[in-house]
Each structure stands twice: as C-alpha cells, then as structure tokens.
Amino acid sequence: MVERTAMEQVEQQQSAPAERRSGKRHSAVLLLGKLCGDVPGVCLVHNISEHGLMARFVDVPAVGDSVCVEVRGLAPARGTVRWVRGQKAGIQFDSSQPYERIFSTENEDGTIPRPPRFAVTLGADVRLGDCKFAAEMIDISAGGAKLTAVEGVQAGQAGHITVRPMGTAIFGTICWVKGGRFGFRFVSPLPIDTLATIIARR
Missing domain, CATH: 2.40.10.220 (predicted glycosyltransferase like domains)
Structure with a gap:
C-alpha cells in the first residue's frame, strides 16, 4: 500500500x-x-x-x-x-x-489477496550482486514483478532490474523461484506514473 x-x-x-x-x-x-x-x-x-x-x-x-x-x-x-x-x-x-x-487477509478460497497485476512482455536487465543476465518481465504491479529466471537464481538475493527500453532501474529482492520464473519484490512501491509508463510499453 x-x-x-x-x-x-x-x-x-x-x-x-x-x-x-x-x-x-x-x-x-x-x-x-x-x-x-x-x-x-x-x-x-x-x-x-x-x-x-x-x-x-x-x-x-x-x-x-x-x-x-x-x-x-x-x-x-x-x-x-x-x-x-x-x-x-x-x-x-x-x-x-x-x-x-x-x-481481508485471506480470500474465500484461502489464497492471500494481492494488488492487481498487469501482464506485460518487456525486456529487463537483472543484476544480483556480481551476477548479470537478461530476462523477460511477464507481469508487474506496484509492489513487484514476475520475470524469467536463469539457472542459479535463488530466493533472498537482492539487486535491481532495469526495464527496457525506458531504462527504469527498480531495486528489490527475489521472493520466490519456480518453473523458470522468479518473483521480484520491490524495495518500495512504484509511483503510479512510473507504473503507468511501464504498462503503456507492454
């Protein structure tokens, strides 16, 4: 929030x-x-x-x-x-x-409510410590994003992603890794104008 x-x-x-x-x-x-x-x-x-x-x-x-x-x-x-x-x-x-x-802290089906997410197909450059790789952003919300992963990526790693072609760098931490994808939780929520700009490039 x-x-x-x-x-x-x-x-x-x-x-x-x-x-x-x-x-x-x-x-x-x-x-x-x-x-x-x-x-x-x-x-x-x-x-x-x-x-x-x-x-x-x-x-x-x-x-x-x-x-x-x-x-x-x-x-x-x-x-x-x-x-x-x-x-x-x-x-x-x-x-x-x-x-x-x-x-509510829980939906009727037992899942956790979360902010709406926006489907995107955008290139992103990921940096986690000394590790750098290119990824595809699959979706995004004000608080985080889902991206494609490479071998060796682990939950808990901190770093930043740079969204192409805007060059917008967003800092955060990997919160989960599964099935060749990972979730990246932002350090702070994106401003609404920044989120709107990214979504418009989808």
Whole structure:
C-alpha cells in the first residue's frame, strides 16, 4: 500500500462532502486500481463503498464513461463515471460490491489477496550482486514483478532490474523461484506514473 501524503489527506477531507452521497459510508483507503479492458490502465483508489469509489487517474476518463475497475480483494467491478475534478473521478458501481473484502487477509478460497497485476512482455536487465543476465518481465504491479529466471537464481538475493527500453532501474529482492520464473519484490512501491509508463510499453 502506498502511504498517503499530508496534502492528499487534506484534499480528501476538504472534498469529502462533495464526493459522498447521503447515507453511503465510504472507507478511506489508498489502493492500486486496475482499469480492465483492451488497454489496461492504472488508478489510485482514495475511498470506496459498496456503491462506488473515488480515484486519482493517470488517463482521466470522462463523465458518463463505462469503466471496469479491479482492486485488491475484489473481482473486477463495472461502473459509470459520475464526476471528474482534475485527476480525480467518482465512479458509481452498476451493482453493490462487498468492499469489506479489501481489508481481508485471506480470500474465500484461502489464497492471500494481492494488488492487481498487469501482464506485460518487456525486456529487463537483472543484476544480483556480481551476477548479470537478461530476462523477460511477464507481469508487474506496484509492489513487484514476475520475470524469467536463469539457472542459479535463488530466493533472498537482492539487486535491481532495469526495464527496457525506458531504462527504469527498480531495486528489490527475489521472493520466490519456480518453473523458470522468479518473483521480484520491490524495495518500495512504484509511483503510479512510473507504473503507468511501464504498462503503456507492454
């Protein structure tokens, strides 16, 4: 989860009355959201209820647009953009959503909820200590990525990956290795603009 800045907290407090419908309680959060569709996008959800959400977008939708948003713990939910102000927009869900699941530590099937991931096919240069090799990035989220592995890669190794062709270097640690692939957990979550740029190159 990305930490809120003091300015974002103030903005949320100042704008809350205009963004909330009477009788509908929202939970203040800061979650990565995935815009589903032919061209996936990214947003940062600031608050959410069973009826809708408010988020900050990189590519801002227009009032009246139909969108589908996925967040941690919830299946993709379709809704309609009801208002836009700067980079922020309010979305009303087409049907009520069990939004309390975003706070759960375990899904109904026993798996652990995780932020939405974005499928990509990008080259990456990996450096783990003195070991350097080229890999393919298979998917990415704000907190980590999945890449192809080479022989000898082990969980616990620290280093960085450089995403081509942007040259974006991301530091982190290998958290698992399996079936010729490995998971790379970032030291700190990617800024939403950086993540959006990488996804756009997919």
